[in-house]
Structure formats: C-alpha cells, structure tokens
Amino acid sequence: MHHSIEKLLGVQKFDREISLLEEAKIRRPMELSDDLRKVNAGKASVSAVEEVIKSCRMDIDKGELQVKELDGEIEKSKIAMNGSKTNEEFSICKGQIEKHEESQGTLEENVLELMSHLDTLQGKKEEAERELADIEKAYQRKESEVNGLVSGLESRIGGLKEERGELSVDIDxxxxxxxxxxxxxxxxxxxxxxxxxxxxxxxxxxxxxxxxxxxxxxxxxxxxxxxxxxxxxxxxxxxxx
Ligand SMILES: [Zn+2]
Structure with missing residues (x-):
C-alpha cells in the first residue's frame, strides 16, 4: 500500500469521527425545541389571562363612572324636586330619581359581578404563572444539560482535530x-x-x-x-x- 494512503486512512478515520460529533453537536440543541415551545405556550397563557383582566378592569372602571354620573343626575333631580311648584313637576322629578336609582342598582350589581369575576381571573393568572415557572425551570435544567453535552462534544472535536493535524504534517x-x-x-x-x-x-x-x-x-x-x-x-x- 502506498505510504500516503496508509496515513490518509488514518486522517479519514479522524474525519469520520469528527463529522459524527459535529452532527451530534447540531442535533443536541434541537432536543430543546419541544421544551421551548412549551415555555412559549405558557407565556401566551399568562398574557391571555392578563388581557382578559385588563378588559375586566376597564369594564369595572366604566361601571363605577356611570354610577357616579347617575349620582349627579339624582342630585340634580332632587334639587329640581325641592324647587317644584306643582304636584306634576314634583312627581316627574320623583319618577326620574326612581329611574336613575334603578339603573344605578343594576350597574352596581354588574360591577360586583365583574369584581368577583376579576378575583377568579387573578386566581387563574397566578395558576398560569406557577405553571410557567415550572416549565421554565425544567427548560433551564435541560438547556444547561444540553449546553454541557455540546461543550463536551466541542472539546472532543477540538482534541480530534489536533490529532488529525499532527498526523497530516507527515503527508505529502x-x-x-x-x-x-x-x-x-x-x-x-x-x-x-x-x-x-x-x-x-x-x-x-x-x-x-x-x-x-x-x-x-x-x-x-x-x-x-x-x-x-x-x-x-x-x-x-x-x-x-
Ligand atoms: Zn469510484
């Protein structure tokens, strides 16, 4: 056998091993993609609940504002009622006050319902956050495991390349x-x-x-x-x- 062939076969042995390790180095981080998908899904769940909470809070604020506005209307009607000169005027004002108070009652009930709904949503958010924290912890654990494996592969590849280099200096x-x-x-x-x-x-x-x-x-x-x-x-x- 030609002496160069003999040495090239040695180089080839290193190259085979190096390319297998290079492939493994690329493949390893891919194992994380499933876990990363879970982390992103967890984050999406938290933000989805946060969005609902935001819109619930806006509805509560809106309801409270409407209740306050009706306070003003009732006050106005009360002043008009006190200044009424006829029985008819008096009963119109009284009717307006009753109507406003009824609307106010309905609005207050709605606000209470929304507040209790907000409590439930807060609970859901905390649950989603706890789940996300668990998923992130598992991901980080796996990521550091993969990083360790990759750096192990890198140092093996480095060692093999060095040996290959030493072997090839002798070849024409x-x-x-x-x-x-x-x-x-x-x-x-x-x-x-x-x-x-x-x-x-x-x-x-x-x-x-x-x-x-x-x-x-x-x-x-x-x-x-x-x-x-x-x-x-x-x-x-x-x-x-
Ligand atoms: Zn051929």
Missing amino acids: QDHLDIYERVRSKVDADSVVPVHKKDEGEGVFFCQGCYMRVTKQELTQLALAQELLTCRSCSRLLYLED
Missing part, C-alpha cells in the same frame, strides 16, 4: 490536497479500497461508486508507487494487503 501536501478536494466533493470517505465482486473472478471494483477497475489500474495499485483515483468518482483507490 499534493496527496493531502487530493484527499481534501475529493472529501469536499463526495462528503463521505474519499479513500476507498477496490474489491472483487466475487472470489472466483479477478475483476475489481471501486468501493465508492462500484466502477470497474481496469487491469492496468490494478497493476498500478499493486505496485503502489503512485496514487490512483477512480475515473468515475475521483476517490483515491487502494488495494488491501
């Missing part, structure tokens, strides 16, 4: 360039053996793309003096010892 730069070029193209192993399809026949195939290797190429591989690439997929080929 031209040969390393071929390796890198093919690897970036096929995004998989760029050094592959040639194998026989079945034992009986002396026909060999590239194990990257299954292209048949010619007799001349096979001789070249057996001599192992020069590097040989596959005519079809450009992978570096070698004959196993």
Whole structure:
C-alpha cells in the first residue's frame, strides 16, 4: 500500500469521527425545541389571562363612572324636586330619581359581578404563572444539560482535530490536497479500497461508486508507487494487503 494512503486512512478515520460529533453537536440543541415551545405556550397563557383582566378592569372602571354620573343626575333631580311648584313637576322629578336609582342598582350589581369575576381571573393568572415557572425551570435544567453535552462534544472535536493535524504534517501536501478536494466533493470517505465482486473472478471494483477497475489500474495499485483515483468518482483507490 502506498505510504500516503496508509496515513490518509488514518486522517479519514479522524474525519469520520469528527463529522459524527459535529452532527451530534447540531442535533443536541434541537432536543430543546419541544421544551421551548412549551415555555412559549405558557407565556401566551399568562398574557391571555392578563388581557382578559385588563378588559375586566376597564369594564369595572366604566361601571363605577356611570354610577357616579347617575349620582349627579339624582342630585340634580332632587334639587329640581325641592324647587317644584306643582304636584306634576314634583312627581316627574320623583319618577326620574326612581329611574336613575334603578339603573344605578343594576350597574352596581354588574360591577360586583365583574369584581368577583376579576378575583377568579387573578386566581387563574397566578395558576398560569406557577405553571410557567415550572416549565421554565425544567427548560433551564435541560438547556444547561444540553449546553454541557455540546461543550463536551466541542472539546472532543477540538482534541480530534489536533490529532488529525499532527498526523497530516507527515503527508505529502499534493496527496493531502487530493484527499481534501475529493472529501469536499463526495462528503463521505474519499479513500476507498477496490474489491472483487466475487472470489472466483479477478475483476475489481471501486468501493465508492462500484466502477470497474481496469487491469492496468490494478497493476498500478499493486505496485503502489503512485496514487490512483477512480475515473468515475475521483476517490483515491487502494488495494488491501
Ligand atoms: Zn469510484
């Protein structure tokens, strides 16, 4: 086997492991997406209750204002009643006062109902906030766990890259360039053996793309003096010892 192939196979072993770890590094944080969705749903529940509380408070304020306005109307009617000169005037004012007081009673009842509804809503808000706090706590726990795993992966990747670098200084730069070029193209192993399809026949195939290797190429591989690439997929080929 050509000495560069031997070393490139070592580099390839590192590259395989590095790319597996890189994939895991990307995949790990994705495990958080479900929990993040739960956190956002929890936040949405809290704000939904807050919105209802806001509009309930506005209704209460509006009702209280209307009750106060009727106080003014009643006061006016009372003054008019005291100044009335005829029985008719007096009874009209009295009727107005009664009408206003009736409306006021209904409004006050509504305000009381709204206030009790507001209490229920406050309870709901507190419950939603407690749930959100639990969800956030679980998310943070998982996030720090994932961050720990990711930084563990990063340091392993760093170590492997260092070892790979040490191994590649010994390799002929031209040969390393071929390796890198093919690897970036096929995004998989760029050094592959040639194998026989079945034992009986002396026909060999590239194990990257299954292209048949010619007799001349096979001789070249057996001599192992020069590097040989596959005519079809450009992978570096070698004959196993
Ligand atoms: Zn091939």
